[in-house]
Amino acid sequence: MTAAVRLQGVSKSFGKVPAVADVSLEVAPGELVALVGPSGCGKSTLLLLMAGLLEPDAGTVEVGGRLVAGPHAWVPPEERRVGVVFQDAALFPHLRVADNVAFGVPRGRDRAARVAELLELVDLPDLGRRYPHELSGGQQQRVALARALAPSPSVVLFDEAFGNLDSGLRTSVREATVAALHETGAAGVFVTHDQVEALAVGDRVAVMRRGRFEHVAEPATAFHEPATRFSATLLGEADFVPGTADGAAVDTELGRLVATPASAGPVEVMLRPHEVTFTAGGSAVVDRREFRGANYVYTLRLPSGSLVRSIQPHTVDVPVGALVTAAVEAGHPVRAFPPR
Amino acid sequence: MSSRAGRRSSSVVVATAATLVLLPVLAVGIGVVTAGAAPWGRVADSGWVSLLGTTLALLALVLVGATALGAGLAWLTTAYRFPGRRALQWMLVLPMAVPAYILGLVWSSLLSFPGPVQTSWRAVLGDDAPFPPVRTLPVAAAVLVLTLYPYVYLLARVAFRDQAATPYGAARTLGLRPLQAARRVVLPLARPSLAAGALLVALETLSDFATVQYFGVDTLSVGIYKVWRGQFDRPAATVLALLVLLLALLLLGGERWLRRGARFSPTVHDTTPMPAVRLTGGRGWAATAACSGVLLLSVGIPVVTLVSWSTTTPLLGPGGSFDAGFLAAAANSVLLATQVAVVVVAVSLLLVHAARVDGRRRIALGVQATVSGYAVPAPVLAIGALLVLAAIAAGLDALGLPGGAGLVTGSVAALVVVYTARFLALGYTTTEARLAGVSPSLTSAALSLGAAPRRVLSGVHLPLARSGLAVAAVLVAVDALKELPIVLLLRPFGFDTLAVRVWQLAADSRYEMAGLPALAIVAVAMIPVVLLFRGDDDALVGDAVDALPALEDADNDVTLVGVAR
Numbered sequence: 001m002t003a004a005v006r007l008q009g010v011s012k013s014f015g016k017v018p019a020v021a022d023v024s025l026e027v028a029p030g031e032l033v034a035l036v037g038p039s040g041c042g043k044s045t046l047l048l049l050m051a052g053l054l055e056p057d058a059g060t061v062e063v064g065g066r067l068v069a070g071p072h073a074w075v076p077p078e079e080r081r082v083g084v085v086f087q088d089a090a091l092f093p094h095l096r097v098a099d100n101v102a103f104g105v106p107r108g109r110d111r112a113a114r115v116a117e118l119l120e121l122v123d124l125p126d127l128g129r130r131y132p133h134e135l136s137g138g139q140q141q142r143v144a145l146a147r148a149l150a151p152s153p154s155v156v157l158f159d160e161a162f163g164n165l166d167s168g169l170r171t172s173v174r175e176a177t178v179a180a181l182h183e184t185g186a187a188g189v190f191v192t193h194d195q196v197e198a199l200a201v202g203d204r205v206a207v208m209r210r211g212r213f214e215h216v217a218e219p220a221t222a223f224h225e226p227a228t229r230f231s232a233t234l235l236g237e238a239d240f241v242p243g244t245a246d247g248a249a250v251d252t253e254l255g256r257l258v259a260t261p262a263s264a265g266p267v268e269v270m271l272r273p274h275e276v277t278f279t280a281g282g283s284a285v286v287d288r289r290e291f292r293g294a295n296y297v298y299t300l301r302l303p304s305g306s307l308v309r310s311i312q313p314h315t316v317d318v319p320v321g322a323l324v325t326a327a328v329e330a331g332h333p334v335r336a337f338p339p340r
Numbered sequence: 341m342s343s344r345a346g347r348r349s350s351s352v353v354v355a356t357a358a359t360l361v362l363l364p365v366l367a368v369g370i371g372v373v374t375a376g377a378a379p380w381g382r383v384a385d386s387g388w389v390s391l392l393g394t395t396l397a398l399l400a401l402v403l404v405g406a407t408a409l410g411a412g413l414a415w416l417t418t419a420y421r422f423p424g425r426r427a428l429q430w431m432l433v434l435p436m437a438v439p440a441y442i443l444g445l446v447w448s449s450l451l452s453f454p455g456p457v458q459t460s461w462r463a464v465l466g467d468d469a470p471f472p473p474v475r476t477l478p479v480a481a482a483v484l485v486l487t488l489y490p491y492v493y494l495l496a497r498v499a500f501r502d503q504a505a506t507p508y509g510a511a512r513t514l515g516l517r518p519l520q521a522a523r524r525v526v527l528p529l530a531r532p533s534l535a536a537g538a539l540l541v542a543l544e545t546l547s548d549f550a551t552v553q554y555f556g557v558d559t560l561s562v563g564i565y566k567v568w569r570g571q572f573d574r575p576a577a578t579v580l581a582l583l584v585l586l587l588a589l590l591l592l593g594g595e596r597w598l599r600r601g602a603r604f605s606p607t608v609h610d611t612t613p614m615p616a617v618r619l620t621g622g623r624g625w626a627a628t629a630a631c632s633g634v635l636l637l638s639v640g641i642p643v644v645t646l647v648s649w650s651t652t653t654p655l656l657g658p659g660g661s662f663d664a665g666f667l668a669a670a671a672n673s674v675l676l677a678t679q680v681a682v683v684v685v686a687v688s689l690l691l692v693h694a695a696r697v698d699g700r701r702r703i704a705l706g707v708q709a710t711v712s713g714y715a716v717p718a719p720v721l722a723i724g725a726l727l728v729l730a731a732i733a734a735g736l737d738a739l740g741l742p743g744g745a746g747l748v749t750g751s752v753a754a755l756v757v758v759y760t761a762r763f764l765a766l767g768y769t770t771t772e773a774r775l776a777g778v779s780p781s782l783t784s785a786a787l788s789l790g791a792a793p794r795r796v797l798s799g800v801h802l803p804l805a806r807s808g809l810a811v812a813a814v815l816v817a818v819d820a821l822k823e824l825p826i827v828l829l830l831r832p833f834g835f836d837t838l839a840v841r842v843w844q845l846a847a848d849s850r851y852e853m854a855g856l857p858a859l860a861i862v863a864v865a866m867i868p869v870v871l872l873f874r875g876d877d878d879a880l881v882g883d884a885v886d887a888l889p890a891l892e893d894a895d896n897d898v899t900l901v902g903v904a905r
Contacts, residue, residue, distance in 0.1 A: 053509045053615040077512040077615065078521075084513045090506040094528045104514030151515055 002065035004029045004155045004187035005050055005082075010059035011211075012045055019045040021211040022059070027155065032181065032188040034202030034219075036195055036234065042211040043191045047157045050189065051084050052077035064154045083148030083156040083186070087163050089140040091132035097143050098128035104151040118146040121180050138169045145177055155187040162197065174201060195235045199223060207231045225260065225335050232270050232335070239276075239308045240268040242339060250336055253284075253302045254328050259336040267336040273297055275330040276310035280318075282325030289320055300326050350694035350793065354706035357687055360761045361713035364724025368585055371578040371727045379575035386563055388580065394477065395559040395587065398552065399545055401481035402488065406541045409485060410492025411534055413631065415526075418500045419508075419518060421616045422624035428631040429497075430873045435638035436490045437865035439822045440544075441843055442858045444483045444551035446642040448474065449851040480555035486638040488544055492537035499533035500526060509615050518617055535598035539715075542591045546584060547718040550824050550843050560584050561825070564719045568829060574726065581723040588717050643862060649855025666857055669836040673821050676752065676837060680759040681817035685809050687760065688767035692775055693801045696783045697793045707768070714765035722829035725758045755830055759820055766819060767812045774808025775801070814868050821864055 005027040012020040019042045027033050035043040048054040050061060052068060052075065060070035063082055068075035091100050101115045119125050122142040132140055141161060148156050161177070162170045178201060181188045190201050198205050199219040206216045207230070215227035226232035229240070243252035243259075245267045250259045252269060254276070259269055278284070278300060287307065288299040291314075298310045298318065308326060318324065328334065416422075417429040435443075451457050451474040458471050500508075504526045511521035527534075549561035560583055568577035619627050695707050713721075736742070782804075786796045824839045831840065838857040845854035 048509075048615075051509070051513050053512065055618070076517075076617070077509070078515045078517055080513070082513055084510060086506050086510060088506070090510045092507055092511075092525055092528075103511070106515075147510075147514070 002029075003027060003062065004031070004064060005189065006060075006062040007046075007050070008060045008062075010046070010049060010056045010061060012042075012049055012054060012056050018211050020049065020056075023211070023213060024059075025206065025213070025216065027187050027189060029154070030182070030185050030187055032178065032190065032201055032203045034190045034192060034198035034205045035208055036192055036198035036205060037208035038234070039193055041208045043208050044159055045211075046208070047084070047159050047189065047191050050155075051082050051157055052080050053084075081151065081153045083151070083153035085141070085144045085148050085156065085158045085161045087160040089132070089137075089144040091140055091143055091147070093132050095132075096128065097124070097130050097132065097135070100132065100143060101128075101146045101150050103147060114150060118150055119143075121149070121183065122146045123176065137165050138173045141165065141173050142176065145180060149180065149184055149186065152184070153186055155189065156181065158188065158190045158192075160191055160193070163192070163194075170197075199235065205235075207234055209234075224332060226270070229270075229337055232337075237273050237309060238270050239273075239306075240337065240340075241271055241302070241306050241308055242266065242268050242304070243336075245336060250334075253304055253306065254308070254326050257328055257330075258333045260333040261336065263336065263338075266339045268339050270335045270337065271308055271328060271330075273309040273311040275328055275334070276300075276308055276326055277312075277329050278310055278318075278324040278326045280322070280324060282323055284324050284326050286318055286320050286322045286324060289318070300324060302326065350690065350698055351703065351706075353687070353690040354694050354703055354710070357691060357764060358706040358709040360757065361710050361716070361764065363728055364721050364758075364761065365585065365716055367724040367727040367731070368578055368581050368720055371575070371724075372582045375575040375578065379573070379579050382567075382573060382576040383579045386567055386576065386580070387558075388560070388563065388583065391558055391560045391563045391580070392583065394557060395546070395561075395584075398477060398481055398484075398557060398559055399542055399587075401478065402484045402545045403538055403542055405481060405485035406489040407492050407534060407538050409634070410489040410537060410541075411496045411530070413489070413634065414493050414496035414500060415522060416627055416630070418497060419522070419616055420619050420627060422619045422627040424628050424631070428628070428635070431635055431639075432493055432631060433490045433873045434635065434866070434869055435487050437869045438487055438639055438642055438862055439824070439839070439865070440484055440487045440548055440551040441554075441824055441839070441846070442646075442862060443487050443638065443642055444480070444554045445842065445846040445851065445854060445858065446645050447479070447483055448554040448846075449849075450641070450645065451479070452849075475554075475556040477555070477557050480552045480557045483551060483555075484545055484548065486634070488541045489634075491540040491544075492534060495533040495537035496530055499530035503533075504529045505615075512615060532599040535595045539591055539595040543588060543715060543717060546588055546591070547825055549719065550828065554846065560587070561717070561719045564723060565825075565829065568723065568726075574723075574730070577723055578727065581720045584717050585720045588715055588720070592715055643859075646855045646859040646862065649852040650859050652852055652855075665836065665841065666838075669838050669841040669857060670860065672835060673837040673839070676755060676759070676827075677817040677820040679756050680763060680820040681813045683756060683760050684763050684767040684816045685771070685813045687764060688771045688812055689797075689802065689805060689809060691764075691768050692771050692805060693793075693797045695772075696775075696801065697787070697796060711765045711768055713761055716762075718762065718823075718825040719829065721758060721762055722826045725754065725761070725830065729754055751832055752835065755827060758826055758830060759823065762823070762826060763816045763819055767816050770812040770815055771805055771808040774811065775805050811868075811872075814871070818865050818868050822861060 003026045005025070007023055007025045010020055010023045011018065021042075023046060025033070035046065037043050045054065049056050049069070050063070055074065056069055058071075060073075061068050063075075063080050066075070067073045068080050091097075092103065095103070098115050098119070101118055102111055105111050105114050115128065116125070119128055122145055124139060124142055124146070127135065127139065127143075132143070135143065144161070145156075158177075162174055165173055174197065178188075190198070192198050192201075199222075202219055204216060205219050205222045207214045207222065207226075209230055215222055215231045217225075217227075222231065223235050226235060232238045241252050241254065243250040243257070243266075245259065245263045245265060247262055247264045250257050250267055250269055254271075257269060259267070278298070283303045284300045286298055287301040290297040290299075294314055295311050296314055296316060298312060300308050300310060302308060310326065413432055417425055417432065449455055461471055462469055507525045507529060508521050511525045512518070516524065547561065549559065549565045552559055553562055560580055564577050564580045564584065567573050567580060618624070691707055691710060694703055782800060783796060786800045787793075791799065821837075822839060824843060827835075827837055827840055828843070831837075836844075838861050842854045842858045842861065845851070845857075
């Protein structure tokens with residue numbers, strides 16, 4: 001099957017600043033890929049390159065098997081069949097909702113029916129006569145999605161599309177969006193700086209840093225077996241505990257752990273707070289305790305001085321200064337990195 | 341000073357500034373009413389209907405031309421890439437530095453019968469070859485368009501880049517070609533900004549009575565000048581001034597109407613870059629040629645001509661004597677411009693301070709009234725000021741005090757006051773825009789720490805506004821140097837500025853003598869344009885808007901000046 005989008009060796013600089021450097025990515029039809037990274041990592045630039053709103057300095061872009069950007073090829077955005085949903089929705093403020101949705105649909109008898117169908121799809125069937133400024137933020141975002149889907153694009157790009165919504169609304173709009181995408185069969189590329197969103201939405205997650213991909217993988221793999229320390233901390237809370245590997249496992253202050261990849265010599269293993277438990281009595285000290293509603297996050301100081309966090313239900317109530325013994329219950333091999 | 345006294349004195353400053361601007365306008369209205377029917381006959385003799393017709397025709401041509409040229413060039417330099425675009429996009433504001441009366445002088449000379457254009461025309465086509473008439477309304481309109489289009493250009497660029505980039509990109513991804521997207525999305529969004537730019541163009545056109553006279557075009561403002569300076573018929577001039585004022589109000593109303601949709605301007609700051617299309621081959625060079633052509637006609641040829649005139653008649657006069665007239669005029673210009681700059685900057689600082697320290701509605705209204713002074717056409721302001729001065733003189737006479745007569749025949753002090761009224765809007769908006777990045781909570785913090793308003797002024801607002809004040813001083817001084825209509829109407833007998841000298845020499849067709857003073861004005865006027873607009877794109881967006889007077893509407897949530905970073 002031809003990829004919905006294929007990037008090969010794409011680079012783009014602004015002046016002397018490289019924004020995207022030698023990036024390759026293939027998005028399968030109907031697949032959702034989340035691009036996650038800190039602000040300024042080039043993820044939005046990559047999106048604009050796919051949409052044709054920027055021209056790459058090097059590399060090729062294909063959409064639906066068709067070469068749209070390359071050394072000797074350029075297809076302007078209006079001919080790419082790529083939908084874009086912008087952060088601020090970017091609805092045309094002078095047009096009604098229905099006219100916004102109809103904007104990319106060729107004139108014809110089916111146009112009104114298509115608009116009604118899409119407003120139904122995003123669950124806003126009665127708002128066609130409204131102006132964008134009369135809608136809430138979440139409604140605007142859903143209209144923007146309907147508008148982007150109207151011309152039946154093979155891929156829809158989301159540029160921090162839920163970033164302006166407050167957290168409760170964000171989840172529901174996000175779920176509605178994913179459902180609508182699945183219904184139309186369009187592929188999706190989501191740019192976000194929110195790791196929860198990236199892990200929840202993507203069939204795959206691409207972690208981006210300084211214009212390059214650090215890791216492209218399924219969410220569970222990216223979370224549990226991050227390719228780099230940067231990926232590890234970007235996707236969730238992580239502590240690094242030193243140990244000694246002997247080819248089979250790693251000896252640490254929290255016990256002997258099965259780690260991947262196998263190696264020998266000094267290493268540091270990545271531990272996430274939900275993987276660390278502790279029992280009363282021992283040589284580690286409770287250094288800090290943070291209340292998070294349903295949970296406490298305990299910071300434990302190990303005898304060597306290393307710090308490791310452990311998340312526990314609020315019923316586990318241990319005072320700061322108590323002596324404990326820490327252990328690991330990961331349920332899978334932990335990730336080992338070369339020491340820094 | 342107690343805090344209450346500090347607030348009272350800031351109220352006084354605001355009230356004085358607002359009076360300075362509003363009183364002349366009121367005086368024109370009162371003057372027409374009190375004069376009764378007497379002047380109307382003489383106004384009819386002056387042919388006001390035909391003056392009005394000419395004014396409207398000129399306005400229409402200049403508005404259409406400047407809007408099309410300004411918006412077109414802004415679109416070309418924003419949405420397309422072509423050779424030389426980076427340099428051209430800031431150079432296209434340079435025509436602002438060539439006042440219309442200088443551009444008109446150059447072209448009326450170059451296109452005149454003995455001028456180089458007609459001479460070569462006859463050389464090629466024979467002595468009897470007819471040349472299209474030059475002293476006509478369309479040529480005058482073309483000259484005004486070439487010097488006024490930058491107002492529209494600057495505002496259109498800001499609108500295109502800051503408001504229309506993402507919607508334009510969205511329209512492109514939805515299947516529209518660049519020009520289709522421009523028509524269906526960008527133009528509707530930019531309409532309020534284009535209207536604001538067009539309004540500035542229209543008000544400048546309405547104020548002008550020097551340039552159009554080179555081309556034998558008699559507008560209402562020309563009528564005011566002729567009736568007042570030629571016949572000293574103050575009542576008739578007042579009636580004509582009222583007509584000009586009404587036209588200005590109509591234009592303001594029209595702009596408001598065009599901006600009625602401004603409520604939908606995006607509030608989110610747009611960060612997406614404009615997807616510029618590369619024009620290749622012949623089309624790219626055609627774009628370069630179009631921009632260069634406009635610059636050649638509006639700046640290149642005029643400056644070369646002025647330089648060549650200046651070098652053929654240097655400071656030494658015909659008999660080898662020193663050209664004392666030029667030096668005296670230059671001294672007067674510098675003196676006047678400096679005084680006006682100092683006064684305007686001082687009052688602007690006090691206004692900015694008052695608006696920050698005192699949040700009451702009447703203060704905001706007073707400041708707004710002051711800023712609205714930019715909309716009063718110069719001849720109206722001058723005639724109104726004349727009426728106020730005459731009333732003061734009459735009052736002094738009635739009290740048996742001396743000095744009244746000098747007020748009416750003109751004094752430099754009166755000139756400074758009227759210039760101040762004219763340029764306060766420019767000074768205030770520039771200072772305020774520079775201070776806009778400073779959070780109002782800073783003022784609150786100072787007040788809450790117990791500082792009296794005067795200490796807030798000297799300890800907080802003055803140091804923070806310093807760069808804004810410097811820019812305001814330069815802009816006001818340069819505008820005062822270029823100013824012609826007010827000084828022509830109000831100057832004391834024998835008081836020449838560089839601008840007056842240029843105009844008089846041009847009126848006598850002594851073009852080459854006018855070269856040096858005109859070149860001096862253009863050279864000085866180039867300074868702020870180059871300082872403000874040269875450099876990266878962001879400067880074009882930010883500072884450019886600061887430099888335009890009074891685009892800020894206190895009652896409108898869309899503030900064009902607010903767009904500046």
